[in-house]
Amino acid sequence: MFSLSEENYLKAIFHLEHNYQGGVSTNALAEEMETKASSVTDMVKKLSEKNLVNYKKYQGVKLSATGKRTAVEVIRKHRLWEYFLVEKLNFNWDEVHEVAEELEHIKSEKLITELDRFLEYPRRDPHGDPIPDAQGNFNVSNRMLLAELEKGKSGICIGVKDSSPDFLRYLDKNKIVLGKEMQVIEKESFDNSMLININEQQLRISQAVAMNLYIKTL
Amino acid sequence: MFSLSEENYLKAIFHLEHNYQGGVSTNALAEEMETKASSVTDMVKKLSEKNLVNYKKYQGVKLSATGKRTAVEVIRKHRLWEYFLVEKLNFNWDEVHEVAEELEHIKSEKLITELDRFLEYPRRDPHGDPIPDAQGNFNVSNRMLLAELEKGKSGICIGVKDSSPDFLRYLDKNKIVLGKEMQVIEKESFDNSMLININEQQLRISQAVAMNLYIKTL
DNA sequence: TTAAAAATTTAGATATGGCTAAAAATAGGT
DNA sequence: ACCTATTTTTAGCCATATCTAAATTTTTAA
Numbered sequence: 001m002f003s004l005s006e007e008n009y010l011k012a013i014f015h016l017e018h019n020y021q022g023g024v025s026t027n028a029l030a031e032e033m034e035t036k037a038s039s040v041t042d043m044v045k046k047l048s049e050k051n052l053v054n055y056k057k058y059q060g061v062k063l064s065a066t067g068k069r070t071a072v073e074v075i076r077k078h079r080l081w082e083y084f085l086v087e088k089l090n091f092n093w094d095e096v097h098e099v100a101e102e103l104e105h106i107k108s109e110k111l112i113t114e115l116d117r118f119l120e121y122p123r124r125d126p127h128g129d130p131i132p133d134a135q136g137n138f139n140v141s142n143r144m145l146l147a148e149l150e151k152g153k154s155g156i157c158i159g160v161k162d163s164s165p166d167f168l169r170y171l172d173k174n175k176i177v178l179g180k181e182m183q184v185i186e187k188e189s190f191d192n193s194m195l196i197n198i199n200e201q202q203l204r205i206s207q208a209v210a211m212n213l214y215i216k217t218l
Numbered sequence: 219m220f221s222l223s224e225e226n227y228l229k230a231i232f233h234l235e236h237n238y239q240g241g242v243s244t245n246a247l248a249e250e251m252e253t254k255a256s257s258v259t260d261m262v263k264k265l266s267e268k269n270l271v272n273y274k275k276y277q278g279v280k281l282s283a284t285g286k287r288t289a290v291e292v293i294r295k296h297r298l299w300e301y302f303l304v305e306k307l308n309f310n311w312d313e314v315h316e317v318a319e320e321l322e323h324i325k326s327e328k329l330i331t332e333l334d335r336f337l338e339y340p341r342r343d344p345h346g347d348p349i350p351d352a353q354g355n356f357n358v359s360n361r362m363l364l365a366e367l368e369k370g371k372s373g374i375c376i377g378v379k380d381s382s383p384d385f386l387r388y389l390d391k392n393k394i395v396l397g398k399e400m401q402v403i404e405k406e407s408f409d410n411s412m413l414i415n416i417n418e419q420q421l422r423i424s425q426a427v428a429m430n431l432y433i434k435t436l
Numbered sequence: 437t438t439a440a441a442a443a444t445t446t447a448g449a450t451a452t453g454g455c456t457a458a459a460a461a462t463a464g465g466t
Numbered sequence: 467a468c469c470t471a472t473t474t475t476t477a478g479c480c481a482t483a484t485c486t487a488a489a490t491t492t493t494t495a496a
Contacts, residue, residue, distance in 0.1 A: 005483065026444055039484055041445055046482095058444060058491060089332035099326045108317045114307035223453065244474055257454050259475055264452090276461060276474060 002052075004105050007074050009033065009043055010052060013063055014071035023060030072136040078104040079125035079132075080115050086126040087119065093126040094168035127168075128159020128178050128214055144217070146182070147192070147210035154183040155215030162212040170209070175199050182215070220270075222323050225292050227251065227261055228270060231281055232289035241278025290354040296322040297343035297350075298333050304344040305337065311344040312386035345386075346377020346396050346432060362435070364400070365410070365428035372401040373433030380430040388427070393417050400433070 002010075012032040016024045026044070030037045048055040052067035063071060081103040085091035091099075113134065116122075123139055124130055130138045141158070149155055157180050160167065171177075176198065185202060186195040192207035220228075230250040234242040244262070248255045266273040270285035281289060299321040303309035309317075331352065334340075341357055342348055348356045359376070367373055375398045378385065389395075394416065403420060404413040410425035 003482080027442090035483095036485065037444060038446080038486080042483075085329075088336055089329065090335075091328070091332070095328075099324065099329055102324045102326075103321075106317065106320045108320075110309070110313075111303075111307065111317055114309070117308075118306055221452080245472090253453095254455065255474060256456080256476080260453075 001107065002050075002070060005043065006047060006050075006052070007070065007105055009047060010063065010067050010071040011074050011078075013053065013061060014068065014075065017063065020060070023062050025060045029061070069136055072132050074104050076132045076134075076136070077106070077112055079129060080112060080119065080122070082125045082127075083119055083122045083131070084115060087122075092168075092172070093163075094165040094172070096126060097163065097165075124159065124178075126178075127163040128157075129163075141216060143214045145211055146194075146196075146205070146213040146215050147207065149184050149215060149217070151184050151187050153217065154181055155217045156181050157213060158216050159214035160212055161214060167209075167212060171213075174203060176203075176213070181218070219325065220268075220288060223261065224265060224268075224270070225288070225323055227265060228281065228285050228289040229292050229296075231271065231279060232286065232293065235281065238278070241280050243278045247279070287354055290350050292322050294350045294352075294354070295324070295330055297347060298330060298337065298340070300343045300345075301337055301340045301349070302333060305340075310386075310390070311381075312383040312390070314344060315381065315383075342377065342396075344396075345381040346375075347381075359434060361432045363429055364412075364414075364423070364431040364433050365425065367402050367433060367435075369402050369405050371435065372399055373435045374399050375431060376434050377432035378430055379432060385427075385430060392421060394431070399436075 009029070012029060013024050016028055016032055020028060026037045026040050029044070030040045033040065044053065044055050044061050047053045047061070047067070051064055052070065053061040053063055055061045078100045081100040082093075082096040085096045085099060086093055116134070121133075122131055130140060132138050143158055144155075145161070146155065146157075157176060157178055159178065160171070176182075180198055183197040184194055185197055188194065192210070194205050194210055196203055196205055227247070230247060231242050234246055234250055238246060244255045244258050247262070248258045251258065262271065262273050262279050265271045265279070265285070269282055270288065271279040271281055273279045296318045299318040300311075300314040303314045303317060304311055334352070339351075340349055348358060350356050361376055362373075363379070364373065364375075375394060375396055377396065378389070394400075398416055400414045400416040402412055403415055406412065410428070412423050412428055414421055414423055
């Protein structure tokens with residue numbers, strides 16, 4: 001159907017569309033894909049010829065309906081495989097991304113249908129990101145950043161914004177696990193760090209951390 | 219490490235080495251890879267430069283130690299994935315090959331180590347072929363073709379030589395399953411067909427079938 | 437409003453893996 | 467031994483997905 005590169009471009013455009021409404025710029029896409037702008041232009045033309053994106057010179061790209069559907073399918077596969085790796089194969093959540101990047105391109109509808117069933121239809125991957133269902137629907141629940149939580153209020157940790165191994169290992173080290181309840185004891189206006197109550201202990205959290213943890217309020 | 223093409227060539231050479239002792243010929247390899255002899259020559263040169271095969275012009279190729287190790291690793295991955303697909307994801311044994319051809323190239327040692335553990339260290343894939351262990355050792359048991367079994371003798375079906383979907387579906391249709399005991403009632407010298415006792419029923423088997431079923435004697 | 441800066445595209449090149457057609461080497465039969 | 471048929475290799479070309487460097491368009495700011 002589509003090449004590995006094409007699928008990766010579609011996925012990248014999908015992720016960037018959240019931040020760039022009026023079309024994803026060539027440079028933004030080049031940075032996301034860790035390649036050069038000229039390579040992006042070439043690929044974007046190809047995707048456009050295949051009607052996966054809408055593209056006009058110097059105007060950036062947007063996914064077409066087909067392009068979006070394809071991107072969501074790849075994301076679904078990626079997140080199901082991540083869940084499989086953590087739940088069945090003892091992977092830690094900071095080491096699944098790379099392998100899932102490869103597994104997401106395996107072409108077999110039955111494989112994914114059956115994997116989904118085998119995993120009992122998980123709703124979120126190990127980082128708390130929603131797994132779209134077979135129809136491409138995300139089950140987006142209301143979530144907010146820990147940084148937005150007011151002093152005294154509590155929430156349950158449901159996901160991470162940054163899922164770099166460094167951050168995930170920081171969370172492991174501090175026993176911050178998805179599903180855990182946390183309460184804001186104190187906010188420091190000087191550096192926007194906060195003191196939270198978690199695991200029946202107090203923990204100081206920097207702004208950088210609070211800006212990258214999703215919670216839902218009780 | 220190695221490209222998808224390189225891995226597929228190594229696998230093909232490994233399989234062909236059983237029949238062609240003195241080096242695998244370019245044409246044989248071309249047929250196995252479903253490509254042209256000229257393309258094979260090019261690739262074989264590349265493999266030779268990487269010391270994965272020993273190659274001299276017009277003399278065919280043999281795997282080097284490294285080449286053989288790599289080929290066996292790929293075969294191990296292929297067969298573990300086939301087992302996973304059948305045992306965990308409800309695939310039939312005639313539909314696993316294509317998907318396993320893709321999965322076998324995923325690069326992660328941990329993935330395979332953990333998959334092996336998760337599957338509880340299976341010794342044979344769904345077609346009865348041995349799965350090499352992490353050290354690359356096949357646990358080859360003594361096996362023979364059903365066609366070689368004498369009249370009156372019994373054996374247990376342990377594998378298939380031909381694993382084409384057509385043949386596998388023929389076996390399904392006739393309830394010939396790995397692990398089943400079968401006894402030769404009569405051999406017809408005219409066409410080398412045989413009458414066997416299996417599942418408490420008599421069944422007529424053509425020479426083509428008997429030449430493609432592995433059994434072990436009791 | 438126009439010149440400099442930034443972003444984007446084009447042109448031309450590279451590497452991989454494959455192809456066709458032609459040349460070269462080997463193998464077989466007499 | 468030699469001529470022919472088969473096998474294998476070489477030479478030159480194609481497509482994908484990259485890259486660098488140069489050209490072009492858009493944006494910004496004086």
